[in-house]
Amino acid sequence: MVEHAAHAGDSLSRWVAVFTAILAALSGLLHYEEGVLQTQALIFKNDAVLLQSKASDQWSYYQAQSSKGHLMELAAELAPAERQPFYRDQIAKYETRKKEIAAKTHDLEKQVEEANHRSETKEHPQHLFGQALALLSVAISLAAITSLTNNRKLFVLAGAMGAAGIVLSVFAFMHL
Secondary structure, eight states: OHHHHHHHHHHHHHHHHHHHHHHHHHHHHHHHHHHHHHHHHHHHHHHHHHHHHHHHHHHHHHHHHHHHHHHHHHHHHHSOGGGHHHHHHHHHHHHHHHHHHHHHHHHHHHHHHHHHHHHHHHHHHHHHHHHHHHHHHHHHHHHHHHHHHOOHHHHHHHHHHHHHHHHHHHHHHHTO
16 A cells, blocks of 8 residues: 555656646746847837937927027017028028928837837736746746645646646737
């Protein structure tokens, strides 16, 4: 009878070992995917920050052109009639520049939105991979305790946690 119980424990230990090895291999793959997604999300977020900085610079340039245009309007009001065409040309030049700057800035702001969106699309599956990894880690821990206690119920719980982690990781892969 003791021999039969020892043999049953060896069988459970083998299943636990295989189960743990499979989950550890899967965890390695998920860690890699999570790291790639995190890096990509950070790169896109960094791009958004840089583009936002450029857009802010452009708005400052726009304000400078606007101020110069206002000074030219004041100068045109105060200048003699023969100098007024020069100032009107300057005003037109500044208005043209402002339109070009505004168009460029709006384009940069669209790029900021796109970069932020790309970052967010990488963050969602990355969070799912993190949650799947947590479940797999708990399953591996429970499997380790199972090998020490030979408690089959604990192994069933480890299997359920592992299965939940696998399902969540499949869901994460579907959102890539």
